[in-house]
Amino acid sequence: MTDTSRTPHTPNPAPAAHTTAWPLIPGAHPEPLAPASAPRPEYGTGSLADLLPTLAAGMGVPGLTAAIPELAPADRNCVFLIDGLGWEQLAAHPEEALFMASLLPGSRGGTGRPITTGYPATTATSLASVGTGLPPGAHGLPGYTVRNPDTGELMNQLRWQPWTRPDTWQPYPTVFELAHRAGVHAAQVSSPTFAHTPLTKVALSGGTFHGRLSGEERMDLAAEQLAAADRSLVYTYYAEVDGAGHRYGVDSDTWRGQLMYVDRLVQRLAEQLPPRSALYVTADHGMVDVPFDEEHRIDFDHDWELGAGVALLGGEGRARHVYAVPGAENDVLTCWREVLGEQFWVASRDEAIAAGWFGPRVDDRVHHRIGDVVAAARDDVLVIASEREPNESAMVGNHGSLTPAEQLVPLLEVRS
Incomplete structure (x- = not known):
């Protein structure tokens, strides 16, 4: 990829006109719904795009900013992204996620906090924000499907259809690439299906990719990759919480079963962390169930x-x-x-x-x-x-x- 400016990593002060705080208060929305009244993602201080730059900056990777200063530096950092697990859904199901619930604020020793995904809250956009450390307006994947101005066609950025040259669509280097150049051991551990996809190339490439089918294999290998060098940056991923939510709904028995399973995966990885490591569990978006009627x-x-x-x-x-x-x-x-x-x-x-x-x-x-x-x-x-x-x-x-x-x-x- 072309090595272009990383200016978007510098935190930007919020425009003075923006005063909306998280979370929203039911019934407190102004009418009509003005665009400026919508809650804005916390770019530059607490969004997905700020996570990897903060971790890599703490390992001495040049050109990156620690935008989330409360995250103390570690020599070995692992990000486990659970597709579709929102903060509100996790907080509402502590009995199905006993280990992750123990990391929530209010639990003994829990320091977890919510961050924002960026807009839109969808997988292709969020994965690009995670991997590049840039907001959607910079990395250029601003939706599930968007118009390609050069062809006039709709492009599905998750499936990359119709095919578009990846390094033209998203020209910035990923944080993994920057880390690799700086001598940090960078690795991604995910499904073999994603090894050569254009989305992986533009969002998550850099260092080495390791494909494993089962969640348990991914956790074990992620721990091995963390221990492979004195400085390591490792990413791993699990998709089926999102799939269960789409098919059956959040709070369905199937979704709850997936939450229980992924909670065990988090614990499995946490118990294998090598010395001087930090594991961060996050997600690409939350989810809401919408009734099947003409009104909704x-x-x-x-x-x-x-x-x-x-x-x-x-x-x-x-x-x-x-x-x-x-x-x-x-x-x-x-x-x-x-x-x-x-x-x-x-x-x-x-x-x-x-x-x-x-x-x-x-x-x-x-x-x-x-x-x-x-x-x-x-x-x-x-x-x-x-x-x-x-x-x-x-x-x-x-x-x-x-x-x-x-x-x-x-x-x-x-x-x-």
Whole structure:
């Protein structure tokens, strides 16, 4: 990849106009829902993009900033990312997650805290934020599906379809690459399926990749990789909490079973930490269940008002990018606000950028990947597309927006 400027690592002060605190207070939302009233991710002080730069800076990797100063430096650092495990969901299920619950504040010795994912709260965006240490406006993966300005096509950034040259789409080096260049042993331990994907290349490459099928194998190998050098930066990953939530819903028996299993994995890894190590458990987003009725699932494919003037519908149900027919941008914005304005924060591209949804800056190459209209759900609602997105429209659990249930993810710490 091209080694470009790492300026976005420098913490940026929040604009003075922003006063929304976490968590949101039910019933305290201003009406109508102005874009600036939405809670903004804590870029530069407590977001996923700040985690790896903080750890690597503590190991002496040059050019990075310790944006989360309460994380004490360690010679060996491991990040275990559990796909789909939000802070609120973890806190609501202490009996299924006994080990992780012991790391929550209020538990004896628990120092865990929530951090924010970044917008949108979706896997491709969050993994890129983790691995590059950059907010979405800089790394350039600002949604589940976004328009490629060069081709005019929708690009699925999780599946990387249609194929786009990775180092052009995301040109920054990852933190793992920077660490490797600085003499730190960098490794990723995940499913073999992800070894050569474009998303891995742009978000998580650098050092060595180790594919293992079972969670237990990944935990054991992650511990071995931590011990492989005096300075180590290791990443490992588990996906099925997210899969259970999408298929069956948060709080389903299947989801609870996955939470119990991954809790045992966390404990297994924690008990194998070599000396001078820190383990950080986090996630890429939380999740909310949305009822299956017309009130909560608004079908774009059967709503002529929402479809008027729209050329492409991107994003996902709770975090939509809407691309207008040229010249219809203002009309589409007005219509989406009229139809959804009491349930969604609906913003123009410039309003969403000015409100800081995508970070303190948006690179020029990223600007037109963002929708002409951006709609982020506040309530338990979706804009589905039953015909063009049948699989996504059938999901029980969903995510993507700016609410605490989706944005807040755990940052749990174990040290040896």
